[in-house]
Amino acid sequence: MTGLSPTEIGIVEHLRRRQADMAAQVVDWAQVNSGSRNLAGLEQMRQHIAARLTEIADTVATVAPEPAETLDEAGRTVALAHGANLLARKRVACARRMILTGHMDTVFPPDHPFQICRLIEDDRLNGPGTADMKGGLLVMIEALAALEAANAIPDFGWDVVVNADEEVSSLGSAALLRETARRCQTGMTFEPSVTVDGTLASARRGSGNFTAALTGRSAHAGRNPLDGRNAVVTAADLAVRLDALKHEIEGLSVNVARLSGGGANNVVPDRALLSWNMRPVDLAGQQVAEQAIARIIAQVSADHGVTIALAGRFARPPKPFDAKHQALFGLVRETGADLGLAIDWQPSGGVCDGNNIAAQNVAVVDTMGVRGGAIHTDEEFMILSSLSERAALAAITMLRIAQGRLDHALGSAPDMAGVAHD
Ligand SMILES: [Zn+2]
Structure with a gap:
């Protein structure tokens, strides 16, 4: 760890001490079925996540999904049911702020055979939603908890959105994501890395x-x-x-x-x-x-x-890899280097809530979650040690953003906050 300040070293060490607890919690959370259409399981996950966010946020609100519709075989409009979402806010009065998001739903319905976690190698956990993205939710929460425990970002606000319908296009949470992103200048979404070595997604198609x-x-x-x-x-x-x-x-x-x-x-x-x-x-x-x-x-x-x-x-909407995004990714790479991590990126044909956040003129790195792979299959796995590793990467990057490292690239906060993004 070269190039880290004493505060940063303290945060990284705090997160390393949290590794075992994080590994235990990801198993508990992955074994709660929260398929996108399993409203009871989503409600259970919502309560688990709300309990963790309540420890660190100033306010935690449950936000009902927006109505969404589709067409049935007879051409009739039918309502789609989605789970409730969470909005947690810190230092609401701060104009300089970041949006952090993750989803609690998975692609595995309750009747799918893939419901249980198992350790397939020392550091490799196989289980539903481990990488995509209950591991990522823990990375996000632990990074924020470490920053708050160190009182490291007293003049910087954050807004967390945890939605319940990302795997089915975020139709019930799009408005919440949009309204929250509009208050922020930068963002992080905790989808798993694109490859198991930790590569980030840069440009995304719509x-x-x-x-x-x-x-x-x-x-x-x-x-x-x-x-x-x-x-x-x-x-x-x-x-x-x-x-x-x-x-x-x-x-x-x-x-x-x-x-x-x-x-x-x-x-x-x-x-x-x-x-x-x-x-x-x-x-x-x-x-x-x-x-x-x-x-x-x-x-x-x-x-x-x-x-x-x-x-x-x-x-x-499509997510271009523009100058603002390049500045943000550059900071993630530099922070990674200080932590001994080589951070690379590549375009992705996949989409996620990062597309919607970027559409609000917010620079967002949307693959800050765990390292893993084989998502959306019963071979989905995550690298357990990447929990504390990626939490440190997220926390130190966020600390540096709070300290103004991207202000030049993004424009000053008051201007940004007042800009209409439509
Ligand atoms: Zn995902």
Whole structure:
């Protein structure tokens, strides 16, 4: 540890002493099932996390999810249920502040076989949500607790958002993330590193999930087929035309994921449902894609005489690796070097709440959580020693931001706080 101040050394040593407790707690938390649709399990996790945040924050509030909707097979609007979110705030009066976020939900529902943790090597824990991202939640909480125990950032505020629906696009927490980010100049999100050696994600594509519900007209396939309006054929045409956008819009990826509808062979089908994902590289690409979707739906609808209702949007805007982000990542790298850690980064095709935070003109490093891998599979693992390692990296980086190390790159705090980000 070269280049660390006495205060910084004290914080790092404090976090090393916390390693065993953190390792025990990550097992307890990972074994609480909190799949995105398991509201009871999410509530249990919310209480565990709130208890830890209450020890260090000035206020901890439970924030109900925003209403969110999708379309069912019949084209009807149906409500999506999400868990409640947490907002913890410290030194609310400080204009200079940071947003820190993590999600309590996982991709594993209660009936999934992967529910228990096991140590597969000395330092390698296999378990659901260990890396993504209950380990990251602990990294965040312990980093803040270490800073507060040392009274290291008396003139710097922080806001923590822990949401319950990140794995299903944060539809119920997007407004909370947006409003909280607007008060802050910098951010950290505690997703796991991109690779097991600790590499961070730099630029991220945007992402939108869409569902189209098609309503045609049924008819007898033999007696009066021309009276029918075939919703399945229309959905197939729509799928092909949407897929072709990947050749028209630079860098856009399109994944037509699901087409359902129809029934008996002697009936012209009047209902179909089509779902797809699109990932643009930048905001311009997103806007062109939005216009193209609307244009194609209008054309396909007119060509086939079939009504098409659309749900979904680009809920994750693209996250560019701009000058502000480069300054923030540079500070993380420099801090890592002082801690004996080599920090690198690479672009990612994946998306997370970092996309939404960056969209509020906030520089955010969104892979500050544990080192691990194989996330979203039953081989998910985390490196246990990375709990205290990444907590030290987050805490010292945050301390240096609080001390003004990025003020030049980000602009002065009062100006930043007053800027309208729309
Ligand atoms: Zn995650």
